[in-house]
Amino acid sequence: MSWHGGAAAVVTLTFDVDAEAPVLASGAHYARHLSTMSHQSYGPDVGVPRILDLLDELAVPATFFVPGWVAEQRPGLAMSIVDRGHEVAHHSYGHRPPTAMAPGEERADFERALAVFAAQGVEVVGHRAANWAATRETPALVAEHGLRYDSSLMADDRPYRLAVGETELAELPVHWSLDDWEQYAFLPDPPIGTVIESPAKVLELWRAELDGMRHYQCLFNLCCHPFLSGRPSRLLALRQLIEYALGCGDVRFTRCADLATAVLADPALPPRPLPPQPRYDSNSSASNAR
Amino acid sequence: MSWHGGAAAVVTLTFDVDAEAPVLASGAHYARHLSTMSHQSYGPDVGVPRILDLLDELAVPATFFVPGWVAEQRPGLAMSIVDRGHEVAHHSYGHRPPTAMAPGEERADFERALAVFAAQGVEVVGHRAANWAATRETPALVAEHGLRYDSSLMADDRPYRLAVGETELAELPVHWSLDDWEQYAFLPDPPIGTVIESPAKVLELWRAELDGMRHYQCLFNLCCHPFLSGRPSRLLALRQLIEYALGCGDVRFTRCADLATAVLADPALPPRPLPPQPRYDSNSSASNAR
């Protein structure tokens, strides 16, 4: 059985329930900025319930990446998602990018999130790095703690088996063009985004990529943020996108955890090692060239 | 009687008559920049009269948020808006963001604006923070001075009753996607904006959000700036939007003050407290996780 199960493209609907975390990670003083905080709380408080209803209506499964801090702040949130039949996965503790942390800090943040989910009885089997900013240490950390997949890299648009020491992870690649952030996010403080795109443009962008991925048999790993895509017109566009995909007849919807299992069991996908760290010495050019 | 009066969506047309204030708040030396000053004065001097005529023609009410400084600089402006049947509301004194002020400064600025409106005989019953940058102190300030509503937060897209100590405010939420600033604003000095969007795109964006809000029964709280939306093609697009909404047959237009009264009297909307200030300690992650 191949990872795609014969489908032209596989869709994983994923929602990064970041709430206030990315803003606070960029500056703890934003806790005082009531307007900005309210902009972020809309995600879990208004967006998530609507998204869950939409997924119910369309009968498609999804994966919710939740920072541990967010799960801690809203104790019932993660389990309420699981109770609706969806997957909750690891999205760091405090939504600080690993590339901005020392290795010891990354480990501590990673484990702190695991502790939160364990305390809440929520089983997590996959991980996505905050800001999609995985370091070279991240895959080993994910593997060491027994998770099955990571979803933070962009080396392909089809899943692959990432060899990490003795074990393997399924890598479910992401891409900025399938992220609602670049299309919709705007805040003046902290300064995020420029113009705000219309849902019609975003629908067109994503439909085109889905069609392209059906041509090349790829993973359409969509990433939406409830504080962004939970807004009314954007939800209607997301509904149209899902209905379009369902109507194609050759697209399979799956949770990331289930896809990871299929990927790790697909013999046509041989394990790939991490690429070696690129060596780039801008000063050596003169000496070497002569 | 519910806040929406049975309508699928409620529309509040609001105009932030900022004139030169936001530019001067970012640097008093811009007073010398005659081109930039003229770009801003277009708002009250050309945009507002055209907007008032458009509202007359279409027979829809609106709310104009006016900084006290602007009302002071153009003595007849606020009353001329009231005389046309619209509401004038509090939009700070000098259009400095509260989040950039010490609490004492925010209070002084807030009260100075109230003094201007009182001196002009203009009754204000609602408030919108400059830059939509309310602090955690802002709601109490609004309630303390007897205003009925605030319109600076984004925790929902339906109005809610905000509990503030012993009293309540109606919160009429805003959102960046219903603001003309991100679509149209451009100045090189101070540097504001990037590309300038076409009115056709903006009309499409806002119509889609109105349709989404009719689906979810929300408040379409549109925010336009006369120095931006007062330009000819943008006014024609705004006219088309209003005509579309009127043609829907299930949309109600109201001034913010009247909506606030309905919100405060709607028993189906229980008071919500301010959310607690988020505690986010990025340093504690290592210690807590072990």
Next chain:
Amino acid sequence: MSWHGGAAAVVTLTFDVDAEAPVLASGAHYARHLSTMSHQSYGPDVGVPRILDLLDELAVPATFFVPGWVAEQRPGLAMSIVDRGHEVAHHSYGHRPPTAMAPGEERADFERALAVFAAQGVEVVGHRAANWAATRETPALVAEHGLRYDSSLMADDRPYRLAVGETELAELPVHWSLDDWEQYAFLPDPPIGTVIESPAKVLELWRAELDGMRHYQCLFNLCCHPFLSGRPSRLLALRQLIEYALGCGDVRFTRCADLATAVLADPALPPRPLPPQPRYDSNSSASNAR
């Protein structure tokens, strides 16, 4: 006779022939950046001849704002434009924004440009400030040297008579939305612009504004830069715009100089003084409010 001569809208096609000047004004070291310099030289060397041919074909007049430095660097350029029946006007000497100069520097730069045009036998009767960054001193400088109009302010979208001491200038207002820079300009070094818009979008934007201006009887004062709008597809879009305007039947094309004469002779346009410099003291708010 009114300034608009009974037309629904008046069109002034203007071309700011900036060449290398704005880039060098932002840093003289860019003279070494051959790629960037070549990007700018395209304007006078390729763009201007094509634009002149297009104007011939469509038989419409135009005004070319030329920095003195550019006229000096390419000695035949200004006169070759005049010889084709168009107007050449003053656009500073070195394309440095007046707001970045001390008053004495602004005067020196202004007069140096006049000297260049005088030496070349090119009569100039109007002025546009570099970067549309006029200071409060600029109008007096324009009037003192006997020019008839300025085209750097944005207080209206219809021409007006600007009272300057004992004399008057015609002000022919500009606006960022009728400038090709925000739509097309991109350079990484110096960093200018973000995405590059398609000519179809720009054509739609400008057609909509022309229609809006026909509704409100305004001045459609279009500003194009030959290094931007001289590119093939953009020229075709500009041609379509002009053909559309010609087809309207109620639009009048004129050179700025001729419009200025009509404006100054229109008794329905009473002289407006410069607005007083706004007084904005952000520190006084606390003391005054109490």
Next chain:
Amino acid sequence: MSWHGGAAAVVTLTFDVDAEAPVLASGAHYARHLSTMSHQSYGPDVGVPRILDLLDELAVPATFFVPGWVAEQRPGLAMSIVDRGHEVAHHSYGHRPPTAMAPGEERADFERALAVFAAQGVEVVGHRAANWAATRETPALVAEHGLRYDSSLMADDRPYRLAVGETELAELPVHWSLDDWEQYAFLPDPPIGTVIESPAKVLELWRAELDGMRHYQCLFNLCCHPFLSGRPSRLLALRQLIEYALGCGDVRFTRCADLATAVLADPALPPRPLPPQPRYDSNSSASNAR
């Protein structure tokens, strides 16, 4: 025989195979940023094979500009492109902009790349500067090493013969509007790009420019990056663009090397010298004007 061979427009499809180089050139520490590195490695590893297949299917030739560092890191890459019938050309060693290097550094970087291609048996006859940031020294460097053409300048949209001392180069001009970077590139770290455009918009932009260039008989010198345009929907749009051009019937496709030969042999294109370095002294304005 003229350079265009009687075609209305000539198309050179070019692909800048930058991989990790531009990111590492902006900061060697990005080697640790696994997500960003994976975003860049997608180019040679996934994008290039798909592009080669697409070119095969449509039977059109192309030119691949490859930094020497990239060729070194992936030893078989350059030759595999040549083996498919396409051209590989010089695109610096480390993708550092020449304008950011001292002349000695530029030379060393330039020669180091030549050494890599020589060692791999890949003959290169043309050059494109990293970041399209050629200095005034770059053309002499290209000529001195016996290359036939450069493709880094923007002084025209038709090829020209660039006189360099005793010899000549063919200059095949580029332009930002025919570059996929401004349309598609987005990374948060290093910060690149803002919104991500849809392939439908880009197709429309490029088709319009091709039509404009057919009108003016120009060189449509398209620049795509495999890490950007190798994505599924973008490849489909590129396919549509090529099919459109093929369907025009008056468009000729060629490799840059072959075009350069035709340009250098076209007597209707007289050699143009490098323009003199512009002299721009912002301080002299006051003294000279009096």
